Amino acid sequence: xxxxxxxxxxxxxxxxxxxxxxxxxxxxxxxxxxxxxxxxxxxxxxxxxxxxxxxxxxxxxxxxxxxxxxxxxxxxxxxxxxxxxxxxxxxxxxxxxxxxxxxxxxxxxxxxxxxxxxxxxxxxxxxxxxxxxxxxxxxxxxxxxxxxxxxxxxxxxxxxxxxxxxxxxxxxxxxxxxxxxxxxxxxxxxxxxxxxxxxxxxxxxxxxxxxxxxxxxxxxxxxxxxxxxxxxxxxxxxxxxxxxxxxxxxxxxxxxxxxxxxxxxxxxxxxxxxxxxxxxxxxxxxxxxxxxxxxxxxxxxxxxxxxxxxxxxxxxxxxxxxxxxxxxxxxxxxxxxxxxxxxxxxxxxxxxxxxxxxxxxxxxxxxxxxxxxxxxxxxxxxxxxxxxxxxxxxxxxxxxxxxxxxxxxxxxxxxxxxxxxxxxxxxxxxxxxxxxxxxxxxxxxxxxxxxxxxxxxxxxxxxxxxxxxxxxxxxxxxxxxxxxxxxxxxxxxxxxxxxxxxxxxxxxxxxxxxxxxxxxxxxxxxxxxxxxxxxxxxxxxxxxxxxxxxxxxxxxxxxxxxxxxxxxxxxxxxxxxxxxxxxxxxxxxxxxxxxxxxxxxxxxxxxxxxxxxxxxxxxxxxxxxxxxxxxxxxxxxxxxxxxxxxxxxxxxxxxxxxxxxxxxxxxxxxxxxxxxxxxxxxxxxxxxxxxxxxxxxxxxxxxxxxxxxxxxxxxxxxxxxxxxxxxxxxxxxxxxxxxxxxxxxxxxxxxxxxxxxxxxxxxxxxxxxxxxxxxxxxxxxxxxxxxxxxxxxxxxxxxxxxxxxxxxxxxxxxxxxxxxxxxxxxxxxxxxxxxxxxxxxxxxxxxxxxxxxxxxxxxxxxxxxxxxxxxxxxxxxxxxxxxxxxxxxxxxxxxxxxxxxxxxxxxxxxxxxxxxxxxxxxxxxxxxxxxxxxxxxxxxxxxxxxxxxxxxxxxxxxxxxxxxxxxxxxxxxxx
Numbered sequence: 001x002x003x004x005x006x007x008x009x010x011x012x013x014x015x016x017x018x019x020x021x022x023x024x025x026x027x028x029x030x031x032x033x034x035x036x037x038x039x040x041x042x043x044x045x046x047x048x049x050x051x052x053x054x055x056x057x058x059x060x061x062x063x064x065x066x067x068x069x070x071x072x073x074x075x076x077x078x079x080x081x082x083x084x085x086x087x088x089x090x091x092x093x094x095x096x097x098x099x100x101x102x103x104x105x106x107x108x109x110x111x112x113x114x115x116x117x118x119x120x121x122x123x124x125x126x127x128x129x130x131x132x133x134x135x136x137x138x139x140x141x142x143x144x145x146x147x148x149x150x151x152x153x154x155x156x157x158x159x160x161x162x163x164x165x166x167x168x169x170x171x172x173x174x175x176x177x178x179x180x181x182x183x184x185x186x187x188x189x190x191x192x193x194x195x196x197x198x199x200x201x202x203x204x205x206x207x208x209x210x211x212x213x214x215x216x217x218x219x220x221x222x223x224x225x226x227x228x229x230x231x232x233x234x235x236x237x238x239x240x241x242x243x244x245x246x247x248x249x250x251x252x253x254x255x256x257x258x259x260x261x262x263x264x265x266x267x268x269x270x271x272x273x274x275x276x277x278x279x280x281x282x283x284x285x286x287x288x289x290x291x292x293x294x295x296x297x298x299x300x301x302x303x304x305x306x307x308x309x310x311x312x313x314x315x316x317x318x319x320x321x322x323x324x325x326x327x328x329x330x331x332x333x334x335x336x337x338x339x340x341x342x343x344x345x346x347x348x349x350x351x352x353x354x355x356x357x358x359x360x361x362x363x364x365x366x367x368x369x370x371x372x373x374x375x376x377x378x379x380x381x382x383x384x385x386x387x388x389x390x391x392x393x394x395x396x397x398x399x400x401x402x403x404x405x406x407x408x409x410x411x412x413x414x415x416x417x418x419x420x421x422x423x424x425x426x427x428x429x430x431x432x433x434x435x436x437x438x439x440x441x442x443x444x445x446x447x448x449x450x451x452x453x454x455x456x457x458x459x460x461x462x463x464x465x466x467x468x469x470x471x472x473x474x475x476x477x478x479x480x481x482x483x484x485x486x487x488x489x490x491x492x493x494x495x496x497x498x499x500x501x502x503x504x505x506x507x508x509x510x511x512x513x514x515x516x517x518x519x520x521x522x523x524x525x526x527x528x529x530x531x532x533x534x535x536x537x538x539x540x541x542x543x544x545x546x547x548x549x550x551x552x553x554x555x556x557x558x559x560x561x562x563x564x565x566x567x568x569x570x571x572x573x574x575x576x577x578x579x580x581x582x583x584x585x586x587x588x589x590x591x592x593x594x595x596x597x598x599x600x601x602x603x604x605x606x607x608x609x610x611x612x613x614x615x616x617x618x619x620x621x622x623x624x625x626x627x628x629x630x631x632x633x634x635x636x637x638x639x640x641x642x643x644x645x646x647x648x649x650x651x652x653x654x655x656x657x658x659x660x661x662x663x664x665x666x667x668x669x670x671x672x673x674x675x676x677x678x679x680x681x682x683x684x685x686x687x688x689x690x691x692x693x694x695x696x697x698x699x700x701x702x703x704x705x706x707x708x709x710x711x712x713x714x715x716x717x718x719x720x721x722x723x724x725x726x727x728x729x730x731x732x733x734x735x736x737x738x739x740x741x742x743x744x745x746x747x748x749x750x751x752x753x754x755x756x757x758x759x760x761x762x763x764x765x766x767x768x769x770x771x772x773x774x775x776x777x778x779x780x781x782x783x784x785x786x787x788x789x790x791x792x793x794x795x796x797x798x799x800x801x802x803x804x805x806x807x808x809x810x811x812x813x814x815x816x817x818x819x820x821x822x823x824x825x826x827x828x829x830x831x832x833x834x835x836x837x838x839x840x841x842x843x844x845x846x847x848x849x850x851x852x853x854x855x856x857x858x859x860x861x862x863x864x865x866x867x868x869x870x871x872x873x874x875x876x877x878x879x880x881x882x883x884x885x886x887x888x889x890x891x892x893x894x895x896x897x898x899x900x901x902x903x904x905x906x907x908x909x910x911x912x913x914x915x916x917x918x919x920x921x922x923x924x925x926x927x928x929x930x931x932x933x934x935x936x937x938x939x940x941x942x943x944x945x946x947x948x949x950x951x952x953x954x955x956x957x958x959x960x961x962x963x964x965x966x967x968x969x970x971x972x973x974x975x
Contacts, residue, residue: 168365170317171269174309187306187368189349192356193376202412203405204396209568215642215971220905234914235963239287241921241930242956245947246284246292248928249276255299261929262945270317270949271308274299279321280952281329281340286969287960293329297337300326305347313366315354316387321949323347323394327401341401348398348407355410359439361417361536362410364388379437382539388414388435389556392563393975415563417536418556419573422580425538425547426612429584432538432545433552440531442540548607549585550630551675557581558636561643562975575644582640585633586652591624593678595662596689596877602659603652604678605630625883627675631660631892635899639971642903650903657900660893661912666876670919671936672893674884689878695866697880702862874937888932888946889924891954898962902971913962920955 223231245261253259253266257275260266269275277296284293305322326344330337353373354366361379364387392411399408418431425431538545549557560578564571589605610620634657641649663672679697681687696702860868869875873882894916901909924930926943930951933941961969 168312168314170314172310172312172314173267173269174272184307185369186304187350187353187373188370190353190370190374194356194358194360196360196406196409201405202409204399204408205567205570207570209570212565212569212972213642213645215639216902216966217905220966221907231910231963234917235960238917238956238959238963242283242287242952242960243289245929245952245956246280246289249947249952250292252928255302258949259929259947260945261926261931261947262943264928267946268309270321271310271313273303273305273308273318273322275321276947276949276952278303278325278329279949281325282332283952283954283957283960285329285332286957293333294337297329297333297339300343301339303343305343305350308368311367311369313351313354313368315351315362315364315366316384316390318347319351319391319394321953323351323398325953327394327397330401331397344398345402348395352406352410357439359437359533359535360410360413361388361437361439362391362414378440381436381438381440383435383437385431385433385435385553386551386555388437389418389431390559392559393566396563396566415573415577419577421536422577426545426610427547427584427588427608429580430547430549430588431536431553431556432542432547434539434542434545436537436539439533439535441534441537442531544609544611546607546609547588548630549581549589549605549633550607550625550627554629554632557585558632561636561640565643565975578640579644579646582637582646582649590652590656591622591678591680592684592687593624593626593659594681594687594689594693594878597662598687598689600658600662601655601684601687602662603655603684604659605633605656606680622680624678624680625675626659626663626678627884628660628672628887628890628892629675631657631672631896634658634660634896638896638899638903653896653900653903657893657896657909658912660896661916664893664912664916664919666879667936668874668939669887669923669933669936669941670915671887671923671933673882673936674886674888676879676883677881679878679880691877694878694880695862698866698869698875699862702865882937885935885937886933886944887920887924887936887941888944888948889920889930889951889955891950891958894955894958894962898958899971901962902966905966910962913959917959 245259248261248264249259252264253276255274255277256266257268257270257272258266259276277299281293281296281300284290284296323344326340326347330340330344333340335341350368351366353368354362354364356376357363357378358376359379361383363377363379364383367373392415395407395411399405421431422429547553557578560574560581564574564578567574569575585605588608590603591606593602593604595602604624604626606625607623608620609623613619634653634655636653637649637656638653640646641653660672663676664670667673679694875882894913897909897913897916900906901913920930923933923936923941924943926945926947929947931943932946932948934944935941
């Protein structure tokens, strides 16, 4: 008993030790001395800072990628917009900024008069860069603007490229991290591993700012007093909706990332730095909520960007929500709140560490903790396009304000790489959704020497380059290609060596050990391939690639014309890149969907998958999907049309935007789904709705289902008939065809069409029944023969006994015959007496089992099946599937509607916008704000208890601007 108690105590203590070890290992930071970096790249001109104490990093999140994309910032103010990933990336929030009017205004950093460099916040890193000298060991990774980008690293050890990659997640909430009681780890400024010499930094373009074309129209209709009152009432409703959601956030989720509007709780998926508070700053200012703005600005001073509940920083999400929110709010408020700029710089310095790679392409999920950040790293081989291409506006505007060109240099290098690659992708002009940003091309591995196992030579036979296998005994060596007679003679010379295990190689018995010793030694360690420098490219092993301007790609294209405006038209490549992409989009991605309203000529931007071998339909497929993220395209084409004098693109913009307005109108809630599938028309000019084609798309397998039904039914019917017939013909057990219906079955099945797997299965079942019947007949025949033999044997035995009893009696052949006959009859009568005779009310059991008739349920016709799907899924006419039915308060559609109104002055867009607003308000209302909903196809959608920051930062802001005066934050003044 004592030993048992002791063992129990030991087990309990061990359990507590395991729990404690798991707790501290999962929550502690990577500062422990026992951690090891996953990418031990060589530090330039020096050993690794932690070479003396190798460390392991175990605090990185391990979930898959789910990116969010949002755009932002500009010159003096910025309209923001962000978006979430349906497939995995969200769209950036866009913050407008006033377009530069002269070279001097571009360089002016502070609206409050603080223009000297002493007031511009700088860190130790910026001071170091001023004194950076050209390193001794330099590798020219690539050239930017014709100038080599000198990046230093030690030539003693190559940069490894076989380290497993870390893939982050845009939205990632750490549960319980705020209350774990562990000391916080803080980011610290570290020297760069791959610094850019000061003379090689890409500077902001200089010169006289161009006079850019007007984007907004001047042809707005004059409104009457009643119309003005109605418009202002709508404005007031929108503002009250905003104030209600903001108040819910302020009371229930202050200083947290997001409000849960149903439960009144909060969540922190974006590092816990108060994403909603920062992201909505510009909206507060635009809606005239100045007191709330001032309160929020004071709260921002308490945010500590040097620590986070997450182990990684999602570069894209943080840039568009936080950096863009701070810079645009600083611009819009006229520089009165210096804390906004100070916090923007604090955050930017941390984010700059993500760009410290050999080719200066950023790590989109930056593991910021000092143990990991102190090690050199490179960008990943699979990066979401939008996460890499949607950083330019925020960093460019920060560089203009602070005059720190390193911020512009960081994003300009990305643009240069995109420009080089644009004409060399599988669809020139567009970039694939996934990008290899590592800058390291992996060559094909060298072939490994091995035995030749060809079928002709046999296993173990070496080729000419292989070492010769020694023979055993006095065997005659056989040359390759010798005649068969020579080989047979050689076989006779091989001695027998008992029970030794041998390998036979073309007539030679050779010791297995000798074969293994003679074989080339296999490499115990796979050689690491050298890194061949390259620019942006397709990820390794990419066969077919996806091209789209929707989710995972959208803001990369949208930023091109906006960056052109922000730089005052001084950088021509943004126009060139945009126009190339716009033409390729029109040629490859746009399609007209087949809808019931044939007079409504709408367009949709789909997704194309291609192998790049040719432009044929076999090598390029269109996915006719419309997504909410892709609804930004109408506004982009409208801005590009005005900015670059592309008159035909105005019509493209109208049709794209109207396509999204139609998508709102087609659902029971009046809200567009995340994404759904269309039927593309063959001709964009003529597109007649065809119900038959729609039904065929809804039920593409009707022909297979119909043929299978016919065959199965015929086989079943005939199987029942033949079984019954076999049971009724019990008086013919030896018939050659015990189941005459089987021939009819075979004939009818054959004539019914191609044999399917179901029909073959039924035939096999019928054959089994027929075989059982034959076996039964054979058994009955054998029983009769056996009985007959028994009877004959009994008669003979009786005759023998009679002869033995009276041998002296004279033999009477006739009497013997009579006795035998009598014995046989007696045996038959005795057997018959033992067999019960059925009465008149009792029928004899059938010899073959009767198969009960089975009538399968009726198979619906194509029309019935299609109508069932339409009814159950509530599919609008022309839509073939709702692939994503939720709505998460996205802004893209109303953004394009707002831009189209400002570009055309047509009140049609205000009408569409107000319908969208009322539908959203009715379906998403919650106790503390507005909630995302699960299914827009349901008349009573379920709330998801989520309110992303772009609801306040973008969606409601664009509704408000749509019904404001046309010159209120004009598109000619703000990006």
